[in-house]
Amino acid sequence: MKKIFDKFKFKKIWIPTVAIVAILFLVIGAITGFIRGYDIGYEAVNIEIDNAIVPYNELVNNTKELEKEYNDRKEELDEAIELSDKKSELDAQIIKKNKELDLLNKDIAEATSKLSELQGKITEKDEKPIELPAGQFIVGSDIPEGRYKVTPNGSGGNFFVDDSNGKLVVSQSIREDGEYSVSEYVIFLEDGYSIEAASPFNYIPIK
Template sequence: MKKFFKSKKTWGIIVGVIIVATSFNVGRAVQDDEYHTEINDEIVKYNDLNDKRNKLIKTYNQDLKDLDNLKEEYNDKKKDVKEIKEAMKNKDSLTAEVDDLQSKVYEKQDQIEGLDSMIIDKQEELDKLTSGVQAKKEEPVHLNAGQYVIGKDVKVGRYQATNIGRGTNFIVYDGDDGTAIVNTILGTSNGSGDYVFFAADGDVIQTEGQVKLIPVE
């Protein structure tokens, strides 16, 4: 046995086996880590090819996503164009309606200006009438609801009639023919407010509520 291990031939065989085994294991390790081949006289590694393939797949998927977004945007724009075309068809009729409404607005503005002018005129007339009315020093006459004869129940003269409390109908009848000389409502938003009138002898006052007659000049 000792002669066997001391033999150069034996040692050569052992060393050869070790070298072959080592080379085989190193090559297998390299092969497991990076497979490679030769393309166009260049060595291409498996990992590099796999990376490039993955990048291509990622780019492809992104392109598909971008394409879907473009299709969606295209459909939206197509819908917008359709709506614009429909609106253009109705443009003339809509313009006519706008012009008609504008004309009505101008007409109403003219009416309002006319009413404003009439209100101003009436206010001026009212101011003239009220400015010319001055209360006398005589005591006011208080009347309950009922009928009163001027010259008997109420002195002949000029009076400003005003309601006491709630509004009321106020009528003055001519003593000769019974026609209504005064027919108004005192003290309501729809009525004429206070009323100045001449109380002639024989005329009849009719009031549906309490009123006060203020003697005026």
């Protein structure tokens, strides 16, 4: 009876012990598996982080290089912008000056035209023209001193004038038509001048 009781007692103690040991093994296995899985996951995460850090660092370095290049060239960029603004101002000034120059050239052209008209315009005096035939005449005796427009009284011909010292002043062919002639001639006749006319001429007093 005692053997049976001892055997029963042994079973009563052994079974729970085995169960506890089994549970311990399971717990230890679970912990070991968790730790192993954690290590594997941690290693994988580290690999991913390392793989991400490399391009991140490259991006940071590239950004720093771009910032440095921008700072280095910012002064050049500012100068270029300033020059561009100045160029725009200069272009506007050039356009303005060109317009002013065009107006000035127009005024000069008008003034030149008026001056030419004034220079070319001969105002006749309100006096009767003097008609002299062909021949030789003395200014101051045959015709008063003054400014005259000489025109042919007829077909015209050669017209000569000498000063008081006998020096030739005018030698001109005055005709209505002719290749080497003029239709009229303006001259200031001083006292003492001598006139030699090959044909009759009109001496029209002018201002």
